[in-house]
Amino acid sequence: MTRPTGVTHRGSKTVSLPATGVPFYTPAQSPPAGATLQPDAADVPTLFTPITIRGLELANRFVVSPMCTYSADDGHLTDFHLVHLGQYALHGAALTIVEAASVTPHGRISPEDAGLWQDSHIAPLKRVADFIHSQGQKVGIQLAHAGRKASHLAPWHAAIRGEHQFALESEGGWPNDTFSASNIPYAPDWVDPVAMTIEDIAELRAAFVAAAKRAVAAGMDVIEIHGAHGYLISQFLSPTTNKRTDQYGGTSFENRTRLLLELVQDVRAAIPDTMPLFLRISATEWLETVEPKEPSWTVQDSVRLAALLPALGVDLLDVSSGGNSQKQRIAMHTHYQTDLVPAIKTALREQGSPAADKLLFGAVGLVTTAELAKEAVQRGGSVGADLVLVARQFLREPEFVQRVAHQLGVPVKWPLQYLRSQWNADAKI
Template identity: 80%
Template sequence: MARPTGVTHRGLKTASLPAPGVPYYTPKQTPPAGTALHPDAADLPTLFTPFKIRGVEFSNRFVVSPMCTYSADDGHLTDFHVVHLGQFALHGAALTIVEATAVTPNGRISPEDSGLWQDSQIAPLKRVVDYIHSQGQKAGIQLAHAGRKASVLAPWHVAKRGEHQFALESEGGWPDKTWSASSIPYAPDWVDPVAMTLADIAAFKAAFVAAAKRAVAAGVDVIEIHGAHGYLLTQFLSPTTNKRTDQYGGPSFENRTRLLLELVREVRAAIPDSMPLFLRISATEWLDEVEPKEPSWTLEDTVRVADLLPAAGVDLLDVSTAGNSPKQTIKMHTRYQIDLVPAIKKALRAQGSTAADKLLFGAVGSVTTAELAKEVVQKGGSVEADLVLAARQFLREPEFVRRVAHQLGVPIKWAHQYSRAVWRPEAKI
């Protein structure tokens, strides 16, 4: 039988079909790495089954969660990001989400953060996306604004300095130009943010929508809105940080969620209908047991807003926690965030909301073992999230998908170029 012959972009013949849609030759990965080789096996874990959201299908349920690397050049991604993010797709992650990417210059967490506030930042992002696509995988991006937690130094600089975290103007920072819902600093030794005017809010929403359009131009498959970890949208959601007296604040839940819901609707309207829209949220601030007690964002608030998300245009709620107050008290255990997913779904169903079935869920936090990764998304299991997200474990083990598959006894596809190194079934990995 004749071997298939492909044609590269240079017009040269090759025995391997080329990956479609990328501006260089690399072999087409059919199926993508991380795909179960026996998809009809009766005991195949849900973790290794494909999943479709709107017009995008994922080869398995693994997602590389956004993680800051403090390595961008004036907001532009570099070759570092091609290597850093590309390795996860190469080793089998179905979706890799680019780190928190600022929609305005003053929305960066650090001066070295990724950005998408100008057109020149599209091409370097597209280079990352093209590589991920060349491996048959999907690329996402998390769009964000850090608010009062902006203009800080990368962690290794803070460790070296041994004092305040914020970046001075002489270090490329903007300590006098950070935004928030109200002029309340994150901590006593942090900078005082500027309370946003209505004009600032309008400009922020316009910048967010413009960044989403740039992401579409770069070819991303998924957009995630960052509404967690104490960044700008969290600062509007929480009564701890939002003391405004206009339509965007105060004690009113409707006012404090107004900006988030307006932003979701505007982004949804600006991107293709076939593109999934995710929202990451801090489901609780973990301030319930802090004395003296004061109003904060709680799990009950998350349930209330989750009920509104499907109609606004969110497809998947990425459930994280914390980050809005240094006073937070977290009783750490392996499932301290993961268990919030079934809690939210149960509460929605108890109040008769259809959102529990319309809204998809992603679980994140301390996913370091094969058994836990399997449990998080297993149909009929205790969590039943739709996707499992991990960040630090992928830093420790870029081949995490392959290791999980091996430990669960699931034969999966490896990238063609690595296929001679496939572990034997009896190997101890």
């Protein structure tokens, strides 16, 4: 009779081995939930094969994408985050990325967003990291600054109000203290941001470095820089929002990417060599078909940027899109974002760029089924992604990894405590 992995016998007693390196008892999950039980089988989908990124090994290719949950207390994670994020690790997600954590107080998207601008934020973040590590899984954090989209109301409040969706000072907001590349509001009924000075930029760079060091102290395995969705870095990258005339802006690609590339180098230098560094970008603003036509950030710009990243120490490009303009026009279809990864990789390969093979890629967007998750990474190193990042489907189905495995016929490890609840092989779920 095969004994469940992680269980040993001492005399007549059956004793679960404890998880190591955490300040509480829980059985060691070895291998972790979501790992295939047939690693040598020729037909195991790429989705359930392990991957090593620098000094980090992931048991499968599932990543919980960062999601704002509007439940932090002055930037501090709470018990909500422990339960919310911990459930994904328990059910088999190899990497869970904590929601966008602002590097400054005025860089939060909403007053209830996470932060890493002060040392008191470390302990509650470490509590989440300890639990995820106790399940044999990995945890990362996304470092961010919202720029002109800061001081936003949580969505349920915004839906009730229906206008000027920014948070007022009486609601804990800072509508008169938002920043951007240029003094251009996100929408007519939004606050006017202040164009950042060179001194402001220097302070921002220092804030990213300090937050990265706090993330390391909290036990994070991965750091992701948030350069997408119309937040501050996006605002510098895009010619639609960056009208500066100094070395950080204007029509020059080199100037508009300068801040991002400096932040990449700053953070890379501040974290261990063994720690992976991810970057999320909006590969396109979806403004190419909007009239009158104006310069915007496009897939071609993303290709040009991607070619620079491996030499600067970025390990994975997390490819999202949109969010920088209310005029965006998205041709919505099932693969509207996951197709961006093959587009960028193919262009890099055609250009003969070393980044085509050196840079890993993450695919996001409308991954709601087993087949879509499998397809996103199945082509792997040729033109497909290396990881699939999932958000809303995990909210609907915290056990998404286990469901996908069952539907694809891949036997995977379940948490020891849940072994008796596994689906029968012929179960329709």
